[in-house]
Amino acid sequence: MTNSSLSLATLPVATLGTPRIGPRRELKVALESFWAGKTDETALLATATELRAANWARQKALGVNIIPSNDFSLYDHVLDTSVMVGAIPKIYGWTSGKVPLATYFAMARGSTGGTHDETCAHGHAHGEQDAHGNGHGAPAQEMTKWFDTNYHYMVPEVFAGQTFALSSTKPVDEFREARALGHHTRPVLLGPVTFLKLAKAKDPNFDPLTLLPALLPVYVEVLRRLAACGADWVQMDEPCLVLDPDPAIQAAIRTAYGNIAYALPNLKIMLATYFGGLDANLATVQSLPIAGLHLDLVRAPEQLDAALAGIPRGLVLSLGVIDGRNVWRADLPALAARLRAVVARRGADHVQIAPSCSMLHVPIDLEQEKDLDADVKSWLAFSLQKMDELATLGAALAGNAAGVQDKLDASTKAAAARKTSPKVHNPEVAARTAAVTAGMKRRQSAFAARASVQHARFALPTFPTTTIGSFPQTPEVRQARSAHTKGALDDAAYEQFLREETARTVRWQEEIGLDVLVHGEFERNDMVQYFGEQLSGFVFTKHGWVQSYGSRYVRPPILFGDVSRPAAMTVTWWSYAQSLTLKPMKGMLTGPVTILNWSFVRDDVPRAAACHQIALAIRDEVQDLETAGAAMIQIDEAALREGLPLRRSDWQAYLDWAVECFRICSSGVADDTQIHTHMCYSEFNDIIDAIAAMDADVISIETSRSKMELLEAFRTYKYPNEIGPGVYDIHSPRVPDAGEMTELMTLARGRLADGQLWVNPDCGLKTRKWEEVRPALVNMVAAARALRSGV
Numbered sequence: 001m002t003n004s005s006l007s008l009a010t011l012p013v014a015t016l017g018t019p020r021i022g023p024r025r026e027l028k029v030a031l032e033s034f035w036a037g038k039t040d041e042t043a044l045l046a047t048a049t050e051l052r053a054a055n056w057a058r059q060k061a062l063g064v065n066i067i068p069s070n071d072f073s074l075y076d077h078v079l080d081t082s083v084m085v086g087a088i089p090k091i092y093g094w095t096s097g098k099v100p101l102a103t104y105f106a107m108a109r110g111s112t113g114g115t116h117d118e119t120c121a122h123g124h125a126h127g128e129q130d131a132h133g134n135g136h137g138a139p140a141q142e143m144t145k146w147f148d149t150n151y152h153y154m155v156p157e158v159f160a161g162q163t164f165a166l167s168s169t170k171p172v173d174e175f176r177e178a179r180a181l182g183h184h185t186r187p188v189l190l191g192p193v194t195f196l197k198l199a200k201a202k203d204p205n206f207d208p209l210t211l212l213p214a215l216l217p218v219y220v221e222v223l224r225r226l227a228a229c230g231a232d233w234v235q236m237d238e239p240c241l242v243l244d245p246d247p248a249i250q251a252a253i254r255t256a257y258g259n260i261a262y263a264l265p266n267l268k269i270m271l272a273t274y275f276g277g278l279d280a281n282l283a284t285v286q287s288l289p290i291a292g293l294h295l296d297l298v299r300a301p302e303q304l305d306a307a308l309a310g311i312p313r314g315l316v317l318s319l320g321v322i323d324g325r326n327v328w329r330a331d332l333p334a335l336a337a338r339l340r341a342v343v344a345r346r347g348a349d350h351v352q353i354a355p356s357c358s359m360l361h362v363p364i365d366l367e368q369e370k371d372l373d374a375d376v377k378s379w380l381a382f383s384l385q386k387m388d389e390l391a392t393l394g395a396a397l398a399g400n401a402a403g404v405q406d407k408l409d410a411s412t413k414a415a416a417a418r419k420t421s422p423k424v425h426n427p428e429v430a431a432r433t434a435a436v437t438a439g440m441k442r443r444q445s446a447f448a449a450r451a452s453v454q455h456a457r458f459a460l461p462t463f464p465t466t467t468i469g470s471f472p473q474t475p476e477v478r479q480a481r482s483a484h485t486k487g488a489l490d491d492a493a494y495e496q497f498l499r500e501e502t503a504r505t506v507r508w509q510e511e512i513g514l515d516v517l518v519h520g521e522f523e524r525n526d527m528v529q530y531f532g533e534q535l536s537g538f539v540f541t542k543h544g545w546v547q548s549y550g551s552r553y554v555r556p557p558i559l560f561g562d563v564s565r566p567a568a569m570t571v572t573w574w575s576y577a578q579s580l581t582l583k584p585m586k587g588m589l590t591g592p593v594t595i596l597n598w599s600f601v602r603d604d605v606p607r608a609a610a611c612h613q614i615a616l617a618i619r620d621e622v623q624d625l626e627t628a629g630a631a632m633i634q635i636d637e638a639a640l641r642e643g644l645p646l647r648r649s650d651w652q653a654y655l656d657w658a659v660e661c662f663r664i665c666s667s668g669v670a671d672d673t674q675i676h677t678h679m680c681y682s683e684f685n686d687i688i689d690a691i692a693a694m695d696a697d698v699i700s701i702e703t704s705r706s707k708m709e710l711l712e713a714f715r716t717y718k719y720p721n722e723i724g725p726g727v728y729d730i731h732s733p734r735v736p737d738a739g740e741m742t743e744l745m746t747l748a749r750g751r752l753a754d755g756q757l758w759v760n761p762d763c764g765l766k767t768r769k770w771e772e773v774r775p776a777l778v779n780m781v782a783a784a785r786a787l788r789s790g791v
């Protein structure tokens with residue numbers, strides 16, 4: 001150990017970034033009241049200022065000594081960056097000078113406001129679907145997922161010949177704001193290379209990376225101003241370095257950081273990489289003129305040795321060892337044991353302790369959870385608890401373990417308890433997953449044979465019509481649910497309300513002549529939560545909100561233990577709905593991959609193993625539905641594509657187990673039971689093999705806005721099973737007429753056989769109003785009839 005490490009009470013401890021939303025969702029409240037015109041800009045900005053101050057103060061109190069600034073955002077830090085560099089499409093009407101808040105929110109939400117009209121449950125936006133203006137004004141910028149998280153950023157839009165200019169001083173302002181409060185912060189900027197890597201140009205032949213020379217002077221200017229105010233370190237986030245290594249990215253990184261160092265030789269750059277390992281990019285990074293490098297050692301612990309061997313002695317290594325993406329408490333003594341040699345080797349003044357990535361992706365404070373199972377709670381750490389862990393680890397590694405011994409002991413105790421708890425480990429579940437046979441993963445007969453018995457059983461017309469599952473979640477439905485949750489509406493009254501809602505919806509579907517009906521999902525709060533609450537192995541928080549996009553936050557379920565299904569989950573509602581009609585009523589389930597991808601998952605077993613357990617539980621439900629008489633069962637896998645790993649080379653392994661899980665849950669039924677699935681994202685080209693391998697009898701997909709072009713993948717693949725390409729864009733309040741829908745179906749018929757095609761909307765109807773849904777579905781049925789009479 002070096003002398004310096006003995007003299008420190010703690011190693012430097014950083015957080016990289018913190019949640020912005022406030023412990024009680026203060027930012028959401030302030031934003032939504034501002035957007036509604038109830039409060040003014042001053043009030044909104046005052047709330048933002050208070051949130052930042054509280055955030056800095058909390059970190060300081062918890063022992064964090066490298067506190068970030070500019071990690072706050074009113075909406076999204078990528079949007080902040082677009083605004084900072086003046087990458088603002090003309091349509092928003094800005095030309096020069098400071099960007100007004102109205103322009104910022106127009107880019108975020110469209111200039112008519114409120115256009116992020118997401119359909120899918122959860123506040124999860126799906127791909128690029130949400131950013132649509134509704135007719136007037138400027139549409140919002142496109143939105144998409146931030147790497148493999150469920151956070152969505154506003155996609156920067158650039159064009160050939162684009163110029164950049166410093167158009168916001170937010171990083172500098174927030175640095176000064178913190179300084180005035182006594183915090184010397186390390187500002188965070190999204191790095192220029194990742195910014196351009198995430199940017200899109202309308203012209204597909206234009207590569208945004210070529211704009212780097214034009215962009216760099218703006219970054220240099222911001223950094224210069226930060227340095228002038230006293231910043232000595234700046235954190236530059238370049239998560240693009242964990243993607244598949246790309247020579248163009250490597251060259252851009254060298255150019256960017258070479259230029260920055262040349263312009264500002266005294267400013268220290270902490271280059272932050274996260275969500276994976278550097279691998280082949282390490283060689284590029286280790287020769288950069290930077291002062292520090294942050295590594296994600298939770299996702300890619302194996303990269304530490306290569307980094308230690310390769311990086312120059314003088315470089316400060318930021319060890320991302322506390323999981324910034326998940327909610328588990330760390331085993332601090334085990335971590336300290338692992339890191340002691342690293343600290344000794346590099347010297348305490350060349351090591352920092354950090355979370356794997358910004359803590360944006362975890363809930364704020366576990367202490368707010370009063371009703372969590374006490375054991376499970378003792379295994380968890382949200383952002384504030386993680387800060388405490390970081391500080392404890394920092395002290396332990398500085399040779400000050402005695403000062404934090406009680407915390408270290410508590411950590412060991414929690415880790416040991418979790419490892420052996422019967423709440424986590426259920427031998428029956430282990431036995432079942434071990435006993436999965438090949439036969440359980442395939443249907444009894446091949447599709448062609450199944451199709452013929454199914455056709456004989458259902459005798460549906462050509463172009464059968466159906467919907468995806470949910471019907472409008474009206475204010476009345478939401479009010480009844482919330483009254484029931486609060487205890488103001490008793491079980492019987494709530495149940496009666498739901499039955500009436502369901503019955504009305506079933507009757508209405510019959511009246512307008514839909515062929516295959518759904519019950520409407522009125523009893524479901526959310527397509528994952530509904531199942532998580534009934535499965536063992538999950539817990540739910542009251543305040544564990546995480547930003548999904550803008551003011552939309554989600555409370556992901558926490559999957560903590562082996563999953564089993566104590567009782568049937570949907571059979572009663574299905575039976576009731578089927579009792580109201582002679583038409584086929586689809587059983588409606590959420591698939592294992594989607595349940596997994598929208599939850600915080602265990603870190604003590606591989607994702608695939610957890611998914612297999614969920615698949616077996618859903619399989620039981622499928623079989624119970626079949627036993628109760630369900631002839632069609634839909635298993636939604638909305639998030640299957642979202643789960644694709646960041647690196648191409650990891651895709652196949654993921655798809656293999658994801659498909660296997662779908663097959664496990666769906667293959668226990670007889671040939672004449674029809675399995676449906678639904679996926680709401682676009683882009684099937686690169687995963688069409690996997691989609692085909694799922695072997696669902698019918699898949700409904702989102703296609704209306706792509707003018708059926710998405711079916712091209714199915715055509716070239718010669719996809720044999722049945723498909724319902726969405727003909728009604730449910731993301732918009734617009735009611736399509738029958739003609740439009742027949743036109744879309746005509747395009748579909750150009751690509752697939754008539755016998756394969758179903759007619760349905762793009763996705764569930766829960767976010768729409770009945771006034772929109774009624775005429776649209778009437779038109780949809782008319783469109784199907786027109787097609788049939790023309791056949």
Ligand code: GLN
Pocket residue numbers: 119120121468469470521527588636638678679680763764765766
């Ligand atoms: N069955 C669900 C619904 O209709 C599917 C939603 C989704 O795919 N996100 O709401």
Ligand code: ZN
Pocket residue numbers: 120468638678679680681762763764
């Ligand atoms: Zn969908």
